[in-house]
Amino acid sequence: MVKTLNDDDDSTLGADCDPGIEQDAPLLDLLDAMVDERGRAPAAGVLGVNYRTLALCCDSRQVSRRMRRALVDFRDRGVDGGGETDLADDGSLDEGVAVLRQRVAELEDENAELRKLADDQALQLEELTRRLAALEDGRQSEDADELVDADADDKRGNDQSENAAQDWRPPRRKPGMPGAGVVTLEEQPDEALAFGPATALVAEWRQLRTGGGQVASRVDRAQAAVRRWELEAAMIGEYRLTLPPDTYPLDDGRRADHVRWRRDALAEAQRELRKAKRARLLRRFLTMGMSRK
Structure with a gap:
């Protein structure tokens, strides 16, 4: 990952600019190509500067020392084979983006497996709940029958003993x-x-x-x-x-x-x-x- 240059003090950006320097024209062309392809925020991330620094350079067409250093470093990486040299090629992918896409695909596969496992467990839980409810209903019926029989026995026993207990x-x-x-x-x-x-x-x-x-x-x-x-x-x-x-x-x-x-x-x-x-x-x-x- 490219480290962001220390450009928090935007009040000095104008003082850092060297307007009219002819050697900056290729750098501005490179910047325009990056912004056209990626947009300002992604281009700032690639160059390692903040958005305000890049936007000021694009709008004023003046290259500050920070922007010049970032653009030259990016251009040199491209020449050495470590950067992006063909910005117009829409089929090229940044290595980091490719890694992220691969990881996203792996996570999607894992999520699919987890969803399948969750669905299977939900079906098993539903079946267990149904069987438990059936057993509970059967048990309640047995308890109700036992309670009726016990109440009948108690009533007969109470009828026989009430007179004796009262007297x-x-x-x-x-x-x-x-x-x-x-x-x-x-x-x-x-x-x-x-x-x-x-x-x-x-x-x-x-x-x-x-x-x-x-x-x-x-x-x-x-x-x-x-x-x-x-x-x-x-x-x-x-x-x-x-x-x-x-x-x-x-x-x-x-x-x-x-x-x-x-x-x-x-x-x-x-x-x-x-x-x-x-x-x-x-x-x-x-x-x-x-x-x-």
Whole structure:
């Protein structure tokens, strides 16, 4: 690349000019030929001067020392074979332009390959999205069927236990039996009498408290948490039992608070269960896609 001469101080251009020097006529002819072929800005770049210097020379027809030096250098390069000697030949290309055109062609080829790869990946992503949506729809249908069956079972179970739960109250404290409706982590004598129809719920709750956190998968842990909060809400609200760490029967005000925060915990556990099921479905889908490849 030709370095631009230091011609930032355009105020001295007029003082640098030597008007009427006869030897400058060939240089002006050379400059006119370059400007006609390339235009002023490209010609200034080739000569290594700024646009204002070249324009002043063209308009005033006076060659400053800077322009004379640039034109002579360009002419000498042409004589030595290092510059452009045939300016009228429209088929000649500057070496730098040829290199740039070759690079542009290479980039176009690379872009074509990248576009093809992007199109292929877009098609694959569209197919994966379609298959995932189909699997999700099927899973939702299964979940809906399971939910309907579970609701029906719960309704039958609730119908059978509502009467007993409404009429039953924990008995008064007796020697050797659990305090009136107070549940402990360890089984106590005479619990069937103390807990009545809630005895089976207490046994299931103890199992979840001791083994619910040991299940392997995220879905199983979430299901165990959902079931635990369901049991605690029912035992406290419907059967009026008291759970650890409380050791004395709850009054009605505290009982309502305990039921409320158990239901809040149940709602959060249900959200976590839905997330875990979606994550499991996605893992299965991705594993299936990778195994087919």
